[in-house]
Amino acid sequence: MSLTEERTTTAHVVGRVEDVPPGEGRTFVAGGEQVAVFRLRDGSLHATQAACPHAGGPLADGQTDVDVLVCPLHQYAYRWADGSSTSGTAPIRVFAVHEADGALVVTL
Amino acid sequence: MxxxxxxxxxxxxxxxxxxxxxxxxxxxxxxxxxxxxxxxxxxxxxxxxxxxxxxxxxxxxxxxxxxxxxxxxxxxxxxxxxxxxxxxxxxxxxxxxxxxxxxxxxxxxxxxxxxxxxxxxxxxxxxxxxxxYSFVPPMAGVRRDDGSLLSGVYGFRTIDETRAMLEATSRCTRAVVMGGGLLGLEAARALQGHGLQVELVHAMPWLMNAQLDAEAGAILKRSVESLGITVHLDVLATEVLGADSVEGVVLKDGRRLDCDLLVVAAGVRPxxxxxxxxxxxxxxxxxxxxxxxxxxxxxxxxxxxxxxxxxxxxxxxxxxxxxxxxxxxxxGTDPAADYTGSRTATKLKVAGVDVAVMGVSTPERDDDEFLVISEPKRGVHLSVVIRDDRLVGATLLGDTRKVAFLTQAFDRGAPLPEERIRLLVDLSDGAAEVGVAEMPADSQVCNCNGVSKGDICGAVGGGCGSVGEVMDRTRAGKGCGSCTSLVKQIVEWAADGELAEDPAASYYVPGVPMPKPELIRAIREHDLRSVSAVFATLAPNGKDDARSKMGLTSLLKMVWGHDHIPEKDAEFINDRVHGNIQRDGTFSVVPQMKGGVTTPAQLRRIAEVAEKYEVPMVKVTGGQRIDLLGVRKEDLPAMWSDLGMPSGYAYGKSMRTVKTCVGSDFCRFGLDDSTQLGIDLETRFQGIESPAKIKMAVVGCPRNCAEAYVKDVGVVAVGSGRWEVYVGGAAGATVRKGDLLATVDSPQAVMTLTGRFLQYYRENANWLERTYDFVPRVGLDKIKRVLLEDAEGLCADLDAGIQRAIDAYRDPWGQDAAEPATPGQFRPALPLVALPKVPVR
CATH class of the missing domain: 3.50.50.60 (FAD/NAD(P)-binding domain)
Known part of the structure; x- marks a missing residue:
């Protein structure tokens, strides 16, 4: 016997691309959940859970580069690719995010 | 005769x-x-x-x-x-x-x-x-009626007295020596050498009390007793027995010591x-x-x-x-010659024990450094007293091998080793490794992040090949940074020579492979004015690096002043919103309060703002300001406007605060107007970014009420319009007394020298390297040569550089309160979390 997990995903428009300054992050609420959205200087978009799993730090206030997001409270770093922590602690959730006609669309 | x-x-x-x-x-x-x-x-x-x-x-x-x-x-x-x-x-x-x-x-x-x-x-x-002359303490029976000493009683001051004692040794058998100072001990030893049984009586609690501390005196006592001389301490002789010639002495506690020779060496009087x-x-x-x-x-x-x-x-x-x-x-060889006092140093052999004594024997001021090595079994007791980084006293008992260096340091003020223990013993270079090897695996190395020696060794065993990798993996040394050198030692020990050379160790920031001087040259050469431009031009593959951005921002501000191109994402959150982030994501607001001086009107405004915004805690800071803690990010601009005060920069890697004492205007001990100088310093250097935070203080006298001796720059009034300028002090995770850079004779000279030092530090310190590491690394002597003698011809550039930074100052609160620097600069980062979560007091 096998169990199949059924997942439904929903797309949410959370704001405009220009609401997130280049290289920074801003937090939006999508479907009752806080999501941090980042726009890197190379134009790419990323979305993660808003609070750091370590101590609840505000990830949108963190610093970024093409590989990682760094939490402002204790400098834990998480990879965009899969949300894993570079120091081996608990990972963060990452979400799909894209731009559609200037709108930020997060898929939860 | x-x-x-x-x-x-x-x-x-x-x-x-x-x-x-x-x-x-x-x-x-x-x-x-x-x-x-x-x-x-x-x-x-x-x-x-x-x-x-x-x-x-x-x-x-x-x-x-x-x-x-x-x-x-x-x-x-x-x-x-x-x-x-x-x-x-x-x-x-x-x-x-x-x-x-x-x-x-x-x-x-x-x-x-x-x-x-x-x-x-x-x-x-x-x-x-x-x-x-020899002082003869009052004792019944010590003098004859004519005032001369009883037969068999001698002072020890002249050749005639010495001759008389020598002559007496042939017929006497038991001697009592009064006085456990240098002369008494030497007399005791000499008489004992002539075959007399010698007892020594000393009125003070330990031997050579004028030169030695109690511990050293106790060790000397053992050495003297091992020669066969009996020592009685802390007791006076009250009576000398004998009608024609001395027969004994009676001590205050009633004991009687028989003798046929009594030497009085209880000090001299002018x-x-x-x-x-x-x-x-x-x-x-x-x-x-x-x-x-x-x-x-x-x-x-x-x-x-x-x-x-x-x-x-x-x-x-x-x-x-x-x-x-x-x-x-x-x-008339030098009619203006003058004598200003002596620094006395003596080396002698007393009762067969090597003794060297110079200056004071015990600390006299609260901030005197005092190092003691005591090995009673070997009869060795060594101590030094250091004041203001100068040797002001040393006592060597039983081992005088270091006397040459110490005498030099004492007489000429030769520089002292940073590790004070090297003043007294020669450490082998392997000592540090031995220390690391002997640490138990569970001993905590990084207290900020709770990393043990075992964790570090595990990271090395797990494949981390460099100190940087181990620090990234374990986060050891990523907190206050005070354990970094210990982490490095442990990694080196654990890797046992397998460690890869870590070129990144010399980089200013990890993401751009250049040491600071090279990086500054490249930034100027390529005219790079923004952090993204630095990455694009100088980083491998043009790749940006989150951990490098803050350091680069600081560097660009230093190099270009207000001609740098600001990029908010290259700033740490504190600098983006001009407050210090707290554990729950709220911020602290610290208005500028120059020199720690405020007014009733200012206090009233702060009180009103604190009530209006329901500030969870109002606290007086260590830097003599008032901290409003637990403020929501979205409230910041309105609070700044209501306060109408400039930012106190309590969050940045920048000049923070200048503490002062009340100085000569109020304090009855004040030698100069420290308050005004502190305000002037803070006005001139407010907000200037630097490799790490800068704390300053000015005190009106050496009582040091505002702790100037332990600041990055500390200024101490010493009277007659003169000020001492100390640099490299700290009283945080590391405690270090600042080094005296110079004594200058006007507030203006303090300002100039401070600016010069700040700029030299800004240009040469590594990112996050506090002055307490920078000053010893570069060396006080070199800093003095560069800043005081202009040995490298840099002073004019340094003065111009700091002026550029001063001219670039803008109050960030006044600026961003009016109009956000970026969209959503003050938007909540955790909109569904009810802040503050910090406790409300």
Whole structure:
């Protein structure tokens, strides 16, 4: 016997691309959940859970580069690719995010 | 009696008729170590042509070395060996020596010396060098009716007393020595060497209490006792027994010590009778000024009978310094010569134990450093006292191998090793590794992030090949950073030579492979004015790096001033919103309060703002400001506007605050206006970004109420308009007293030097390297050469560089409160979390 997990995903428009300054992050609420959205200087978009799993730090206030997001409270770093922590602690959730006609669309 | 250094019988001296001699008359009272040396110094300066010199000596002898009486008593030196100047020497130099003639009084009005032989000698200049005499404490029965000492009781001060004791050793068997100072111990040792049974009685709780601390004294006691000398401490002798000759002493506690020889070496007192009788000012000794002049302009005093700036010296070195200065003055070789006090250092062997003593033996001020190494079993006790980074005292007992270096450091103020223990012992270079190897695996290395030695070793075992990788993996050293060097040692030990060379260690920031000077050159060369431009041009593959951005932002501000192109994402959140992020994501608001000075109106406004925004906690900071803690990010701009005060920069890697004390305007001890100087410093250097935070303080006197000694830049008023500037102090995770950079003579000079130091630090320190690491790394001497002597021709550039930063200052609150720097600058980052979560007080 096998169990199949059924997942439904929903797309949410959370704001405009220009609401997130280049290289920074801003937090939006999508479907009752806080999501941090980042726009890197190379134009790419990323979305993660808003609070750091370590101590609840505000990830949108963190610093970024093409590989990682760094939490402002204790400098834990998480990879965009899969949300894993570079120091081996608990990972963060990452979400799909894209731009559609200037709108930020997060898929939860 | 045999006269020491006597002139062969029959020789006569030729005297010129006084009236025909045009030379000035110089009379010296005292023919001891000071008086005779003074005459030598005068002759050396050609004073024989200037002066007719007369020397009165109480003793009939020539001049002999009093210090060497102990070896004479011990039978190790002969009398003749200790003669310094025999009578012949005086004759040959045309000096009229009145040996064995005691001076009674001086008529300073008539300028005449009246001696016990009835002679009256006129003078133009008179020098008192009457020295000291043995102090005999009051004891019943110690003196005969005529005031002379009971037979068998001796002082230990002159060759005659030494001879008498030597003669007594052949018939005596038991000696008591009173006094556990240098002389007493030497007498005890010498008498014991002659086969006498010796007991030593000392009124103080430990031996050589004037030079040693209690611990060292206790160790010396063991060494002395191991020679077979019995030591009684902390007890006075109250009575001397014996009708014709001494038979014993009675101690205050009732004990009786039998003896047939009693040596009294309980200290000396300056010979001041002549001076007192002559109406000169005498306190503990004859009071002299910096030219050794008494209150009579033609009468001088030198050596042990002189009291200079409150000090009376009992050692020969100061006496000889007196002699030199006075000879300079009187012969006109250097009429402005002055004596400002002596730093006394002695090395001797006392009772067979090596002892070296210099300066103070124990700390005297709260901030004196005191290092002690005590090994009682080996009879070794070593200590040093350091004040303001200078050696002000050292005591070496039982092991004087380091005395040469210490004497140099003491006399000349030679720089001291950062690790103070190296002053006293030679550490092998392997010591650190041994320490790391012996640490248990579970001992915590990084207290900020809770990383143990075992965690670090695990990271190395798990494949981390460099210190940087281990720090990234374990986060050890990523907190306050104070454990970084220990982490490095452990990694090196754990890797056991397998460690990859870590070139990144020299990079200013990890993401751009260049040390700071090279990076600055490249930034200027390529005209890079934004952080993204730096990455695009200088980083491998143009790749940005989150952990490098903050350091680069700081560097660009330093290089370009307001011509840099700001990028908010390259700033840490604190700098983006001009507040210090708290554990729940709220911020703290600290308004500027220059020098810690505020007003009722300001306090009222702060109180109103705190109530209006329901600030969870209002706290007075360590930097003399008021902190409003737990403020929601979205409330920041409105709060700033309501406050109407500039930012206090309590969040940045920048100049933060200048603490002050109330200074001369209010404090009864204040030497200068520290408050105003603190305000001026804060006004000039407010908000200037730097490799790490900068804390300053100004205090109005060395009581240091605003802790200037432990600031990155600390300024201390020392009176007469002069200020000491200390750099590299810290009182955080690392505690370090600042190094004295310079003493300057105006507030303006403080401002200039501070600016120069700040700019030198900004240009040369590594990212996050505090001044307490920077100053020792670069070296105080080099910093002094660069900043004070302009040895590298940098000062003009440094002055211009800091001025550029000052000109670029804008109050960030005033700026961003009006209009956000970026969209959503103050939007909540956790909109569904009810902040503040910090407790409300």
């Amino acid at each position: 045999r006269v020491l250094g006597a002139r062969p019988a029959g020789a006569t001296a030729l005297h010129l008729d006084d009236d025909l001699d045009p030379r000035g008359r110089l009379v010296v009272v005292g023919n001891g170590m000071a008086g005779a040396r003074f005459v030598e110094e005068v002759l050396e300066r050609g004073g024989g042509d200037q002066f007719r010199i007369t020397v009165f000596g109480d003793e009939p002898h020539g001049n002999y070395n009093r210090i060497m009486l102990s070896p004479v008593l011990a039978g190790e030196s002969s009398e003749d060996e200790i003669v310094l100047n025999p009578h012949d020497w005086y004759t040959d130099n045309g000096i009229d020596l009145r040996a064995g003639v005691r001076v009674e009084r001086i008529d300073t009005a008539a300028k005449q010396v009246h001696a016990a032989d009835g002679s009256v000698t006129g003078y133009d200049h008179l020098v008192l060098a009457t020295g000291s 010979h001041t009778d002549v001076a007192v009788r002559s109406g000169l000012e005498v306190q503990r000794a004859i009071v002299v000024d910096d030219q050794l002049r008494t209150d009579d302009p033609d009468v001088y005093a030198i050596g042990e009978c002189a009291q200079h700036r409150g000090e009376v010296y009992g050692l020969v070195a100061p006496a000889w310094e007196h002699a030199k200065v006075l000879a300079d003055v009187l012969t």
